[in-house]
Amino acid sequence: MPIYSYSRVNTYFTCPAQFQFRYIEKRPSPVAEGVELFLGSRFHETMEFLYHQIPKRVPTVNELMEFFKNHWENHWKQALQKQKDRNFNETLRIVNQSQAIEDYYQKGQLFVENYFHQYHPFDQDETVGIEQRVTFDLDAKGQYKMQGFIDRLGRDDEGTLWIHDYKTSSRKLSEEDVKNEDQLALYQIGLAQSPQFGTKEKIKLIWHFVAFEKDQVVSERNPKELGWLKEKYISKIETIEKAKSYSTKPGILCQWCEYLSVCSDGKGWVANKKKKSDAKATIEPFPTPVAIKSLSPSSVSPAFAEKPVTEAAIVSASPKVEEAVNPKRRKSPFRYVSPDQLSLFTIGR
């Protein structure tokens, strides 16, 4: 039986066919890397750099932003090379067509800058692990094994261990939502089994939704809940191990699936969804948000009224994303999109 990870288990329950392509057939992705994943990786690298530097010297915000910029550029060049070698249509895959690569780059800059201002001088806890690998058993016999990587592990003045996780998505989970998030709680099981930490540690779980000004959401798990979690994942792994076939499970996530081009069910679902949204746009060319509907026609901005609002635009203009615009950042003197940078973005697009 393989060692399972949180994502390996959950890929199966999201779509068994995707699980088959990725983990059984190990098919290389037929399309370029998604821009969201690319941005998330650059942000994680920047955090790694930051917390490796801190014991020696706290970097300045300029140094941190420079690090992000250099890593973005280097990985962009690698993505260009991959596009050439593998004949991809694009350098990075963008699903949300209302956004361009430079928008994601600028979002990344804002995330880094906001994180810096929020936590500087970074003395909330002392880092005891970065990209810390945890391996653990779900059962007493050691038949069901899992592993994972903790973005950062910190210990505060009271001795509590904090499992930190960075999320760059534009959706923030509430405290209620994270009670049902298993990934960090599984890592807690891993730490309890580690000789370095053990069962006596007091552990807290902290998610950083870095697209938001107040990024953190904290949660805890008690021993009973951890016991249930082990049972839940043993049962999930048993289901996967017993699987004889891997059916498709088309849905909204097909749009981001790297195997969409080779999956007829997924393609059908996406085409159908597009047809429905096109039809809706024909019936109601200017889908109007509820708040605007209550205003008199004369108070609606002509610019808004003239612009057809796509679903993507509504998502990107959601209050949560708006909340992510930090006034400090608006005033920031840092503007890292040089002409060179912009030319990098346009090559191959």
Ligand code: SF4
């Ligand atoms: S495109 Fe959709 S249905 Fe097909 S493998 Fe991907 S997620 Fe599954």
